[in-house]
Amino acid sequence: MPDHSDGAVRTRRRDLLLGATSLLGGTALFAGGVRAEDAKIKMRIGWWGSDDRHQRTLKLIKLWESRKPGAVMTAEYGGLIGYSDKISTEFAGRNAPDVLQISDNRESLIAAGRLLRLDDYIASGQLNLSDANRSVLETLKVDGKLYSIPWGLACGCFFLDATVFGDLGVALPGPNWTWDEYAEIARKISKAAPKGLYGSADIWAPAGTRAFYPFEFFLRQRGKTAFTPLGKLNFGASELTEWFTFWDDLRRAGAVPPAEVTALENGFETSPIITGRAAMYPINSSIASSLQGLTKHKLIVMPLPHGLGSKALPGPQYGPFVNTNMQIYVNADTKYKTQAVQFLDDITNDPEFGKIQLMSRGVPLSSKIAAMEMPDIAPIEQSMVDMVQFVQTHATSQYVAWPKSGSQIQDLMQRAHQEIAFGQAKIPNTVSKFFDEAGLIID
Amino acid sequence: MTPSSISEMTRELRRRRVRQWRGVLLHAVLLGGAFCMIYPLLWMIGSSFKPDSEIFTQLNPIPKSLDSINYARGWVLGTGVSFTTFYINSMIVCAGAIIGNLISCSFAAYAFARINFRFRRIWFAVMLGTMMLPFHVTIVPQYIIFHTLNWTNTFLPLIVPKFFAVDAFFIFLMVQFIRGIPVELEEAAMIDGCGRFGMFTRIILPLIKPALVTTTIFTFIWTWNDFFSQLLYLNTQDKYTISLGLRQFLDSSGVSSWGPMFAMTTLSLVPVVVVFIFFQKRLVDGIATTGLKG
């Protein structure tokens, strides 16, 4: 049973620790006393990230523990490299943390019943999602059920180098831009810029995962989805050909770099927008502040272009949707389901938690918390919030979750793009090969 | 002085000059090679003094200014955990692994190299076979064993197996070295009434010192750099080692701290280089004095 009254129950020691962070504004009251059931709580929480996120998350844990004297939440965290392998092994050995962040293979874990279904807790009010955008929650559901909440919202987007736009006298687009306008701008920049600087980065990158979502957005703009509810592909050769041709034309026109330049990227640190080779760069918005930290140029965040050709299509035909890779889950094996769900609720709705986290994992799920944080954040993050809110208010059409093989289809897409970009196959061959191999994967 | 002895002298002089030139040439080649070898290190040290925004935009390895902020930011992380802990933990794991490997692998190697027991060839093949399966396919069952033993988040999975000769590499290395020692020595000792164990400790072990030194160097370096098994079995920061600490700076979706990562990588190389230099000296003055063979 959730008991929000113990929000006031804190120990002196915890207060000192929290006071030192000076983020809590000294609202704490001393009430002493350890509740027997809290003292027995020994939970584990796992996440990945870098120093900034670690610091903030540890503060969240301290705040949470201070409200449950005696309870312990052990932090198991590190960098991204190897994180998902470790988590997978722990799941295989039935020793995964009670609460955890997962970025890969959630579909498999859900299918195997390893992640806690949250719907009952939402219904009973233990998890309050009333300040969250409906369309966002819809995109997270698997077979109509919710297993995770976003620990910060993000979306596939374009980063634009406003400095380059300014220097070359190219007008910045608005969030309503269409694919045709995008292509036009990319061409214009390539023409005006010195040799070696291209209008935009290509849509595929060797180490990125950005090849599939943009295509999914593109499909939705054509009234399609990537997958059927049964996990089959829900698009045909014509859509795929159109997509590949769009990018191939840009490549031939020199609006996006040739393949060997794109393949140089190994993570966004080495992306063309940082190495000064492109003025626009498609990737997930969650990296906004770190991307900005790597360059002295001013960056802004723009949603992916929409529309069919030059026509901007509103309503159900709006392609992009908010998709976040920072989601938090509860291990179905946990002994502390109530407490785990309560932690999820706290990080979603509690203003004190919000003040600690800010935008470290993306835009807060609760619109109230997001609005509260706006004055405290950097310009690039404000630009990110604007974009995410633009997308979540425009995205209305039904979303179909990926099947277990989704990530393999994404890999396939990546390689198909590369084949064309490196000139190793003609588009029609690549398209038919794509469907052949996808057939093998999905069976 | 006869003409022939004069021509002999000029020939000698010429030979000496050729030798000198050859020495200069040798050093020129070695130094040139050394530059190629060490360039990445120089580049990394250079990067460790750069702000993040310069690391990827400037190809020039020499930083514009020497700023040691990355070292300060890297050593004590924002979370309060410091590399002091990581160094101590790495040292513990390395020491355990070295002792374990030296003892257990030399025992096994002696048996394989010198004792003619039944099924020796088969067990030797099995031993080599343990190196041939890619480790990714045994990770999960191995994890389950250590989890069942309740050893996760301790150093035990990283140290205990070393006492049971799981590193076939070192067994095989020592086997090769033992087989290079003439058997006559042991035959003589056997006549003097020396038992198996005595022969092993008094004759074999001193003679395979180069192999033992090599084992020490490699175990240290590989354990120091090992990432995956340490990641798998160590969960909390108080148990973290250097290689886990170093990966902590990177985050594909957030604020990576490349500068501190390079700074700490540079520092993490110091013990390894020291160990290498110290022990490779042992390699040099190793066996030459024992005068066997021949």
Place this chain on the structure above:
Amino acid sequence: MGDNTAGYLFLLPWFTGLSLFMAGPTLVSLYLSFTDYNLLDTPNWIATQNYIKLITQDRRYHTALRVTLTYVMVAAPVNLAFALGLAMLLNAKIAGLSFYRAVYYIPSLLGGSVAVSILWRQIFGLGGIVSQILALFGIEGASWVSTPSHALWTLIILHVWQFGSPMVIFLAGLKQVPAELYEASSIDGAGPWRQFWVITLPMLTPVIFFNLVLQIINSFQAFTPAFIVSGGTGGPLDSTLFYTLYVYMQGFGNFRMGYASAMGWILLVIIGVVTGLAFLSSRYWVHYDDAK
């Protein structure tokens, strides 16, 4: 004490380790290779389906085999040649020996560091150092590390560059050659070249053999270089898709651990056969002093 008792007593630690930590996981992985194990659900027996699929259908698997074989055949011998050559040079009495040895070992220390991934791009990438040097001679460079036809070669160079470990083993081996042999042959009037062929090389054969076998095993299992440099993708266009990288992708990336196990066991057989051949050949060229 009989040979059997003594042998098994000395092997006791190894046997314990084998049965406690190695035999179980190994046999389990063999079993799993005949199942559809996905890390999370109880595995179902599917007989040889994984193997059949690998051999007859999986084009990426064939790519991985091809990439790995090229790597083994080129990188292993070149690496050994460098290691032996440098070990010979650094075994001589020249000034600054310790310095050279340490410096030549440094690349091997950096092995799995993330720094290498960035470094390799800055050396072999567009406008990288190699291109800049070639430009001095009027040759136009390319972005080798990101071109499918060249990327593997940059990894081969990476491997050759890290010849420190076999070099150290060669050095240790050279130390075991007794000085008396050289003295005796000097008196007989043998020059350094002849000494190399008659003394050094034969005395070194057990160590050469060791390094050869190790290079075969290790380069078949090469994982870290491709993982680091390609960011775990084996790209561009699968041109650096090493065998074990594909095992890892299938096992941990796609949760197809049964399939990955089958791949692992095929690799074991391949390495086993090649190593076996090396052992057979060793009778003809490896010189042991314990031969009775």
